[in-house]
Amino acid sequence: xxxxxxxxxxxxxxxxxxxxxxxxxxxxxxxxxxxxxxxxxxxxxxxxxxxxxxxxxxxxxxxxxxxxxxxxxxxxxxxxxxxxxxxxxxxxxxxxxxxxxxxxxxxxxxxxxxxxxxxxxxxxxxxxxxxxxxxxxxxxxxxxxxxxxxxxxxxxxxxxxxxxxxxxxxxxxxxxxxxxxxxxxxxxxxxxxxxxxxxxxxxxxxxxxxxxxxxxxxxxxxxxxxxxxxxxxxxxxxxxx
Amino acid sequence: xxxxxxxxxxxxxxxxxxxxxxxxxxxxxxxxxxxxxxxxxxxxxxxxxxxxxxxxxxxxxxxxxxxxxxx
Numbered sequence: 387x388x389x390x391x392x393x394x395x396x397x398x399x400x401x402x403x404x405x406x407x408x409x410x411x412x413x414x415x416x417x418x419x420x421x422x423x424x425x426x427x428x429x430x431x432x433x434x435x436x437x438x439x440x441x442x443x444x445x446x447x448x449x450x451x452x453x454x455x456x457x458x459x460x461x462x463x464x465x466x467x468x469x470x471x472x473x474x475x476x477x478x479x480x481x482x483x484x485x486x487x488x489x490x491x492x493x494x495x496x497x498x499x500x501x502x503x504x505x506x507x508x509x510x511x512x513x514x515x516x517x518x519x520x521x522x523x524x525x526x527x528x529x530x531x532x533x534x535x536x537x538x539x540x541x542x543x544x545x546x547x548x549x550x551x552x553x554x555x556x557x558x559x560x561x562x563x564x565x566x567x568x569x570x571x572x573x574x575x576x577x578x579x580x581x582x583x584x585x586x587x588x589x590x591x592x593x594x595x596x597x598x599x600x601x602x603x604x605x606x607x608x609x610x611x612x613x614x615x616x617x618x619x620x621x622x623x624x625x626x627x
Numbered sequence: 628x629x630x631x632x633x634x635x636x637x638x639x640x641x642x643x644x645x646x647x648x649x650x651x652x653x654x655x656x657x658x659x660x661x662x663x664x665x666x667x668x669x670x671x672x673x674x675x676x677x678x679x680x681x682x683x684x685x686x687x688x689x690x691x692x693x694x695x696x697x698x
Contacts, residue, residue: 468648589668
């Protein structure tokens with residue numbers, strides 16, 4: 387049985403990774419085009435995400451735990467490996483830098499009456515697109531661990547905390563080392579994905595649940611090794627001074 | 628393409644990008660690894676080690692491929 391803290395930490399970190407971009411978009415749009423339409427757009431986006439979580443959660447809760455762990459494990463492993471690989475490449479290239487860049491406010495300031503549909507759409511799209519991955523991770527991870535409620539608390543908690551930081555200290559959100567967070571979550575998803583997929587096939591792990599920290603260490607060492615190799619490769623490509 | 632079919636294609640494309648991503652060989656290796664693990668298990672051969680080995684190897688292959696694309 388996967389511990390409560392493992393579920394809480396994994397879903398919290400996974401949500402934090404996507405919440406950074408989500409909050410950056412919403413705060414950027416709100417600061418330039420006005421807050422009312424932006425917040426209504428963001429709230430509409432969260433409404434769509436809540437429906438996705440409820441429908442997907444209800445569907446997965448009907449699947450027996452054995453096949454569920456095989457399906458969820460295979461999905462989390464495949465999905466987690468994408469973040470694992472991107473995390474390695476980004477940490478190797480940029481270290482602990484945040485997302486940086488300019489604010490995503492290309493649209494002009496809205497001064498007209500009524501709803502600003504451009505702001506609404508930008509905020510809605512930002513929340514739905516960035517939040518779908520979070521919803522997917524929260525539901526599958528929570529279902530696999532049989533702790534959907536805890537997973538939802540982890541996911542929502544991260545969005546509230548990152549959102550609060552974003553509203554209070556706009557630029558600080560952009561300095562959070564998102565690449566490192568993405569790498570950590572990629573390692574966690576790959577670890578639990580591996581564990582559950584194999585368990586779902588009816589294969590016993592040596593040492594039972596003790597295999598989870600062993601897998602975690604193996605994948606963390608793999609990440610460190612590949613980061614060093616990527617950095618050496620990048621240095622080898624640089625022309626001599 | 629009429630709307631219902633274009634929506635289905637759009638959803639299928641989204642799901643593919645979402646789950647498989649930009650390197651389909653990693654997802655394929657995981658899928659094949661799970662099938663082989665199941666076959667080994669049915670034949671009473673220890674199979675827990677196969678997926679971790681595939682993860683470590685395929686990460687290296689995929690990273691190498693991505694680096695070469697950036698050159």
